[in-house]
Amino acid sequence: MTNSPIVTFVVDKELDIANYFAGFNGYKHNKEIGFEQTQNDLYEKILKSTSQEEARAEVAKSIEKYYEKGDKLISIAEDINKEWSKMESEFIKKLEEVHGFPFKYDSIKGVLSSASKFGYNTGNDWFATSMFRNKFGAIDTATHELMHFMFHKYYDQVCKEKGLSENQMWDVKESFTVLLNLEFDNFRFQQDGGYTPHAKIREAIKESWLKDHDFAKALDRAIEVVKQGYTVGA
Numbered sequence: 733m734t735n736s737p738i739v740t741f742v743v744d745k746e747l748d749i750a751n752y753f754a755g756f757n758g759y760k761h762n763k764e765i766g767f768e769q770t771q772n773d774l775y776e777k778i779l780k781s782t783s784q785e786e787a788r789a790e791v792a793k794s795i796e797k798y799y800e801k802g803d804k805l806i807s808i809a810e811d812i813n814k815e816w817s818k819m820e821s822e823f824i825k826k827l828e829e830v831h832g833f834p835f836k837y838d839s840i841k842g843v844l845s846s847a848s849k850f851g852y853n854t855g856n857d858w859f860a861t862s863m864f865r866n867k868f869g870a871i872d873t874a875t876h877e878l879m880h881f882m883f884h885k886y887y888d889q890v891c892k893e894k895g896l897s898e899n900q901m902w903d904v905k906e907s908f909t910v911l912l913n914l915e916f917d918n919f920r921f922q923q924d925g926g927y928t929p930h931a932k933i934r935e936a937i938k939e940s941w942l943k944d945h946d947f948a949k950a951l952d953r954a955i956e957v958v959k960q961g962y963t964v965g966a
Contacts, residue, residue, distance in 0.1 A: 737820060739840045739874060741812040741861070743805040745795070747843040751860035752791045754851025765899065767929065772848060795846045798863065805863060809844055812867045816842075816874065823875065823919050830915050831882045831947055840881070842874055852877045854884045868921035875919055879909050887951060894955050903930060904954045910934040911950075914941060933957045 752774075759775045761767075774794060781787035798805065824835045837857060844863035850873055852859035859877035861870040883905045891901045912924040926934050936957045940950040 737813070737817060738824065738835070738837060739816060739820060739842050739878070741809045741816065741842040741844060741870065743799075743802065743809050744841070744843050745792075745799050747841065747858055747860070748795060748845045748847070749788065749791050750853070750858075751843060751845045751849075751851050752795075752847050753787075754853065754860070755847050755849030756787075758849065758851065767927075798846045805844060808863060808867075812842070812844075812861075812870045815867045816871055819871070819919055823878075823916070826916060826919070827878060827882060830911060831886060833882070833886050835882065836885055837881060840878075842870070844870075850877070852880060854881055872920050872922055872924075875912055875916055876909050876924060879912065880905060883908060890951065891955065896955060896958065900958045903933060903958050904951070906930060907933040907937055907954060907958075908950075910937050911941060914938065 755772075756775050756778050759772055760779065774791070777790055778787045781790060828835055839857060841858040843858055843860050845860035846863055847860065850860040850862065859874065859881075861873035861877075865873075887905075888901065891904060896904065906927060907930045909924045909926060912920060917923075933954055936953050937950045940946075940953040944950070
């Protein structure tokens with residue numbers, strides 16, 4: 733593990749816009765497969781856009797008001813960074829213990845986003861968190877997203893080799909955040925609720941983890957359950 737800080741919370745309008753489109757792509761996908769979600773008026777406007785440029789302009793216009801208060805945003809980021817620095821080393825150590833692998837990312841940006849959904853990009857090493865929640869809410873989001881970073885690094889290929897579809901892999905990846913409630917509660921302000929359609933797989937992961945404390949075994953159990961095809965995303 734590298735020295736702190738690995739995660740730095742930042743103000744970056746372009747990454748904020750990128751997060752909107754990460755959220756939009758997920759929103760559009762969920763809408764296509766009938767996955768339960770709250771309607772988002774801005775994403776509905778983007779769906780009706782005639783070009784990528786028009787869609788981007790719509791997003792940029794809608795968030796400009798927040799970047800007129802740049803000093804306040806920087807102050808928010810500084811507060812989150814100060815709080816995160818108190819726990820980063822111990823959190824990543826625990827993350828490595830739970831997964832059984834080292835944390836291979838050296839530098840990740842936690843972008844303050846004005847969106848209502850928060851995406852991430854493991855290729856470009858960023859995740860988004862709300863600029864409107866308190867610092868502890870931002871840290872809760874960070875712990876959730878860093879679980880995903882570990883999953884993609886070490887378990888994407890395992891899921892593919894076991895024959896999961898992209899939708900099933902998403903179901904499994906999202907469901908594993910139930911471990912935040914079992915092993916990371918001292919780092920978090922709130923419990924991780926997960927998605928309602930994932931209740932069965934989250935319970936299966938929880939039962940396996942409490943029995944064996946073995947990520948690979950919990951993954952096998954999750955794959956077994958998701959292959960039953962009970963979720964909308966299957």
